[in-house]
Amino acid sequence: MTRATESLTPELYEYLVAHSAPVDDVLGELAEETARLFPDSLVMQIGPEQGTFMTLLARLMGAHDAVEVGTFTGYSSICLARGLPADGTVLACDISEEWTSVARRYWQRAGIASKVTLKLAPALDTLRSLPAGPMFDLAFIDADKEGYVGYWDELVPRIRPGGALLVDNTFSHGRVVDPSITDASVQGIRDFNDHALADSRVELVMLPIGDGLTLARKKA
Numbered sequence: 001m002t003r004a005t006e007s008l009t010p011e012l013y014e015y016l017v018a019h020s021a022p023v024d025d026v027l028g029e030l031a032e033e034t035a036r037l038f039p040d041s042l043v044m045q046i047g048p049e050q051g052t053f054m055t056l057l058a059r060l061m062g063a064h065d066a067v068e069v070g071t072f073t074g075y076s077s078i079c080l081a082r083g084l085p086a087d088g089t090v091l092a093c094d095i096s097e098e099w100t101s102v103a104r105r106y107w108q109r110a111g112i113a114s115k116v117t118l119k120l121a122p123a124l125d126t127l128r129s130l131p132a133g134p135m136f137d138l139a140f141i142d143a144d145k146e147g148y149v150g151y152w153d154e155l156v157p158r159i160r161p162g163g164a165l166l167v168d169n170t171f172s173h174g175r176v177v178d179p180s181i182t183d184a185s186v187q188g189i190r191d192f193n194d195h196a197l198a199d200s201r202v203e204l205v206m207l208p209i210g211d212g213l214t215l216a217r218k219k220a
Protein backbone atom coordinates (compact mmCIF):
# COMPACT_ATOMS: atom_id res chain seq x y z
CA MET A 1 0.00 0.00 0.00
CA THR A 2 1.12 3.51 -0.69
CA ARG A 3 -0.41 6.91 -0.13
CA ALA A 4 1.35 8.36 -3.16
CA THR A 5 -0.24 8.77 -6.58
CA GLU A 6 0.54 5.83 -8.86
CA SER A 7 3.06 6.40 -11.64
CA LEU A 8 1.26 6.04 -14.94
CA THR A 9 2.71 3.43 -17.27
CA PRO A 10 1.59 3.80 -20.92
CA GLU A 11 -0.71 0.81 -20.37
CA LEU A 12 -2.29 2.32 -17.27
CA TYR A 13 -2.76 5.64 -19.07
CA GLU A 14 -4.47 3.86 -21.97
CA TYR A 15 -6.72 2.06 -19.49
CA LEU A 16 -7.56 5.34 -17.74
CA VAL A 17 -8.57 6.97 -21.03
CA ALA A 18 -10.56 3.90 -22.06
CA HIS A 19 -12.46 4.01 -18.76
CA SER A 20 -13.32 7.69 -18.89
CA ALA A 21 -16.13 9.21 -20.97
CA PRO A 22 -15.23 8.62 -24.62
CA VAL A 23 -14.14 11.57 -26.73
CA ASP A 24 -16.71 12.45 -29.39
CA ASP A 25 -16.02 12.82 -33.14
CA VAL A 26 -15.56 16.60 -33.00
CA LEU A 27 -12.76 16.48 -30.41
CA GLY A 28 -11.27 13.37 -32.02
CA GLU A 29 -11.13 15.07 -35.43
CA LEU A 30 -9.77 18.27 -33.88
CA ALA A 31 -6.91 16.28 -32.31
CA GLU A 32 -6.24 14.57 -35.67
CA GLU A 33 -6.33 17.79 -37.67
CA THR A 34 -4.06 19.55 -35.17
CA ALA A 35 -1.59 16.66 -35.43
CA ARG A 36 -1.68 16.90 -39.24
CA LEU A 37 -1.40 20.69 -39.53
CA PHE A 38 0.90 21.41 -36.61
CA PRO A 39 2.74 18.19 -35.72
CA ASP A 40 5.45 19.99 -33.76
CA SER A 41 2.88 21.85 -31.64
CA LEU A 42 0.48 19.00 -30.88
CA VAL A 43 2.11 18.61 -27.48
CA MET A 44 0.42 21.90 -26.51
CA GLN A 45 -3.07 20.40 -26.73
CA ILE A 46 -4.59 19.03 -23.52
CA GLY A 47 -5.33 15.30 -23.38
CA PRO A 48 -8.78 13.71 -23.55
CA GLU A 49 -9.07 12.91 -19.84
CA GLN A 50 -8.11 16.46 -18.91
CA GLY A 51 -10.73 17.81 -21.28
CA THR A 52 -13.39 15.59 -19.77
CA PHE A 53 -12.31 16.62 -16.27
CA MET A 54 -12.67 20.29 -17.21
CA THR A 55 -16.14 19.77 -18.67
CA LEU A 56 -17.27 17.88 -15.58
CA LEU A 57 -15.76 20.44 -13.23
CA ALA A 58 -17.52 23.31 -15.00
CA ARG A 59 -20.79 21.40 -14.87
CA LEU A 60 -20.40 20.34 -11.23
CA MET A 61 -19.66 23.91 -10.21
CA GLY A 62 -22.63 25.25 -12.13
CA ALA A 63 -20.19 27.62 -13.83
CA HIS A 64 -21.71 30.20 -16.18
CA ASP A 65 -18.78 32.38 -17.28
CA ALA A 66 -15.28 31.12 -18.05
CA VAL A 67 -12.02 32.60 -19.33
CA GLU A 68 -9.18 30.80 -21.02
CA VAL A 69 -5.63 32.10 -21.44
CA GLY A 70 -4.10 30.09 -24.31
CA THR A 71 -6.57 28.67 -26.83
CA PHE A 72 -4.40 27.16 -29.60
CA THR A 73 -6.69 25.11 -31.90
CA GLY A 74 -9.60 25.10 -29.46
CA TYR A 75 -9.66 21.75 -27.67
CA SER A 76 -9.80 23.07 -24.10
CA SER A 77 -12.20 25.90 -24.95
CA ILE A 78 -14.67 23.36 -26.37
CA CYS A 79 -14.36 21.29 -23.20
CA LEU A 80 -14.98 24.35 -21.02
CA ALA A 81 -17.90 25.57 -23.13
CA ARG A 82 -19.56 22.16 -23.02
CA GLY A 83 -19.68 22.35 -19.22
CA LEU A 84 -21.56 25.66 -19.28
CA PRO A 85 -25.28 26.25 -19.79
CA ALA A 86 -26.60 27.35 -23.19
CA ASP A 87 -26.23 31.03 -22.29
CA GLY A 88 -22.80 30.57 -20.70
CA THR A 89 -19.73 32.44 -21.94
CA VAL A 90 -16.07 31.68 -22.62
CA LEU A 91 -13.58 34.49 -23.16
CA ALA A 92 -10.78 32.85 -25.17
CA CYS A 93 -7.44 34.71 -25.20
CA ASP A 94 -4.67 34.02 -27.68
CA ILE A 95 -2.25 35.79 -30.04
CA SER A 96 -2.23 33.37 -32.98
CA GLU A 97 -4.60 33.97 -35.88
CA GLU A 98 -3.35 30.80 -37.56
CA TRP A 99 -3.98 28.45 -34.64
CA THR A 100 -7.27 30.01 -33.55
CA SER A 101 -8.64 29.90 -37.12
CA VAL A 102 -8.81 26.14 -36.57
CA ALA A 103 -10.50 26.74 -33.20
CA ARG A 104 -13.16 28.92 -34.85
CA ARG A 105 -14.10 26.13 -37.26
CA TYR A 106 -14.35 23.58 -34.48
CA TRP A 107 -16.39 25.89 -32.23
CA GLN A 108 -18.95 25.92 -35.04
CA ARG A 109 -18.79 22.17 -35.46
CA ALA A 110 -19.14 21.61 -31.70
CA GLY A 111 -22.18 23.89 -31.61
CA ILE A 112 -20.69 26.13 -28.92
CA ALA A 113 -19.51 29.07 -31.08
CA SER A 114 -22.19 31.37 -29.67
CA LYS A 115 -20.68 30.99 -26.19
CA VAL A 116 -17.12 31.94 -27.20
CA THR A 117 -15.58 35.38 -27.64
CA LEU A 118 -12.03 35.29 -29.01
CA LYS A 119 -9.61 38.09 -28.13
CA LEU A 120 -6.49 38.08 -30.30
CA ALA A 121 -4.02 40.15 -28.25
CA PRO A 122 -1.45 39.55 -25.54
CA ALA A 123 -3.56 38.03 -22.78
CA LEU A 124 -2.19 40.32 -20.10
CA ASP A 125 -3.53 43.33 -22.05
CA THR A 126 -6.89 41.61 -22.55
CA LEU A 127 -7.23 40.77 -18.86
CA ARG A 128 -6.16 44.24 -17.72
CA SER A 129 -8.80 45.78 -19.97
CA LEU A 130 -11.61 43.91 -18.20
CA PRO A 131 -13.65 45.36 -15.30
CA ALA A 132 -11.71 44.90 -12.08
CA GLY A 133 -14.32 42.96 -10.09
CA PRO A 134 -15.55 39.35 -10.05
CA MET A 135 -17.02 38.33 -13.41
CA PHE A 136 -15.91 34.72 -14.05
CA ASP A 137 -16.71 31.41 -12.34
CA LEU A 138 -13.84 29.48 -13.89
CA ALA A 139 -10.46 30.34 -15.41
CA PHE A 140 -8.01 28.15 -17.30
CA ILE A 141 -4.40 29.30 -17.69
CA ASP A 142 -2.41 27.54 -20.44
CA ALA A 143 -0.23 30.05 -22.31
CA ASP A 144 3.41 31.26 -22.07
CA LYS A 145 4.77 29.99 -18.77
CA GLU A 146 6.71 33.17 -17.93
CA GLY A 147 3.38 34.97 -17.91
CA TYR A 148 1.57 32.74 -15.42
CA VAL A 149 2.11 34.90 -12.31
CA GLY A 150 0.83 37.96 -14.19
CA TYR A 151 -2.24 36.10 -15.51
CA TRP A 152 -2.98 34.76 -12.02
CA ASP A 153 -2.75 38.20 -10.45
CA GLU A 154 -5.16 39.64 -13.01
CA LEU A 155 -7.57 36.70 -12.78
CA VAL A 156 -7.92 36.01 -9.04
CA PRO A 157 -9.76 39.30 -8.34
CA ARG A 158 -12.04 38.63 -11.34
CA ILE A 159 -13.14 35.19 -10.13
CA ARG A 160 -16.37 35.06 -8.17
CA PRO A 161 -16.13 33.78 -4.57
CA GLY A 162 -16.41 29.99 -4.71
CA GLY A 163 -15.19 29.99 -8.31
CA ALA A 164 -12.08 28.18 -9.51
CA LEU A 165 -8.86 28.53 -11.45
CA LEU A 166 -7.23 25.68 -13.37
CA VAL A 167 -3.58 26.06 -14.29
CA ASP A 168 -1.90 23.72 -16.79
CA ASN A 169 1.65 22.33 -17.00
CA THR A 170 2.48 22.87 -13.34
CA PHE A 171 4.88 19.88 -13.50
CA SER A 172 6.67 21.36 -16.51
CA HIS A 173 7.10 17.76 -17.70
CA GLY A 174 8.85 16.88 -14.45
CA ARG A 175 11.46 19.62 -14.86
CA VAL A 176 10.20 21.64 -11.85
CA VAL A 177 12.09 19.27 -9.55
CA ASP A 178 15.36 19.25 -11.54
CA PRO A 179 17.48 22.13 -10.17
CA SER A 180 19.92 21.84 -13.10
CA ILE A 181 17.18 23.17 -15.43
CA THR A 182 17.00 26.91 -15.18
CA ASP A 183 15.34 28.03 -18.42
CA ALA A 184 12.76 30.79 -18.24
CA SER A 185 9.76 28.58 -18.95
CA VAL A 186 10.52 26.09 -16.16
CA GLN A 187 11.44 28.88 -13.77
CA GLY A 188 8.17 30.61 -14.68
CA ILE A 189 6.28 27.52 -13.56
CA ARG A 190 8.29 27.22 -10.34
CA ASP A 191 7.67 30.88 -9.56
CA PHE A 192 3.98 30.43 -10.30
CA ASN A 193 3.64 27.31 -8.13
CA ASP A 194 5.23 29.12 -5.17
CA HIS A 195 3.19 32.27 -5.80
CA ALA A 196 -0.16 30.45 -5.96
CA LEU A 197 0.57 28.35 -2.88
CA ALA A 198 1.29 31.51 -0.87
CA ASP A 199 -1.91 33.23 -2.03
CA SER A 200 -4.29 33.35 0.93
CA ARG A 201 -7.25 34.22 -1.34
CA VAL A 202 -7.39 30.63 -2.60
CA GLU A 203 -7.10 27.02 -1.46
CA LEU A 204 -5.47 24.73 -3.99
CA VAL A 205 -4.39 21.24 -4.96
CA MET A 206 -1.93 20.16 -7.63
CA LEU A 207 -3.42 17.25 -9.55
CA PRO A 208 -1.40 14.66 -11.52
CA ILE A 209 -3.55 15.04 -14.62
CA GLY A 210 -1.72 15.62 -17.90
CA ASP A 211 1.41 17.65 -17.20
CA GLY A 212 0.19 18.69 -13.75
CA LEU A 213 -3.02 20.62 -13.30
CA THR A 214 -3.41 22.98 -10.36
CA LEU A 215 -6.98 23.48 -9.18
CA ALA A 216 -7.60 26.49 -6.96
CA ARG A 217 -10.85 27.58 -5.32
CA LYS A 218 -11.36 31.24 -4.56
CA LYS A 219 -12.41 31.62 -0.95
CA ALA A 220 -15.68 33.32 -0.18
Ligand SMILES: C[S@@+](CC[C@H](N)C(=O)[O-])C[C@H]1O[C@@H](n2cnc3c(N)ncnc32)[C@H](O)[C@@H]1O
Pocket residue numbers: 044045046069070071072073074075076077093094095096099121122123124142143144147
Ligand atom coordinates in the same frame (compact mmCIF):
# COMPACT_ATOMS: atom_id res chain seq x y z
C1 LIG B 1 -0.30 25.36 -24.73
S1 LIG B 1 -1.10 26.26 -25.97
C2 LIG B 1 -2.78 26.22 -25.45
C3 LIG B 1 -3.40 24.87 -25.68
C4 LIG B 1 -4.91 24.85 -25.54
N1 LIG B 1 -5.31 25.22 -24.20
C5 LIG B 1 -5.45 23.48 -25.90
O1 LIG B 1 -5.80 22.71 -25.02
O2 LIG B 1 -5.46 23.16 -27.11
C6 LIG B 1 -0.59 27.89 -25.60
C7 LIG B 1 -1.27 28.99 -26.39
O3 LIG B 1 -0.93 30.23 -25.75
C8 LIG B 1 -0.84 31.21 -26.74
N2 LIG B 1 -0.05 32.33 -26.20
C9 LIG B 1 1.29 32.40 -26.04
N3 LIG B 1 1.64 33.59 -25.52
C10 LIG B 1 0.49 34.29 -25.35
C11 LIG B 1 0.17 35.58 -24.86
N4 LIG B 1 1.13 36.42 -24.43
N5 LIG B 1 -1.12 35.97 -24.84
C12 LIG B 1 -2.10 35.13 -25.28
N6 LIG B 1 -1.87 33.89 -25.74
C13 LIG B 1 -0.60 33.47 -25.79
C14 LIG B 1 -0.21 30.52 -27.93
O4 LIG B 1 -0.48 31.21 -29.13
C15 LIG B 1 -0.83 29.12 -27.85
O5 LIG B 1 -1.96 29.03 -28.69
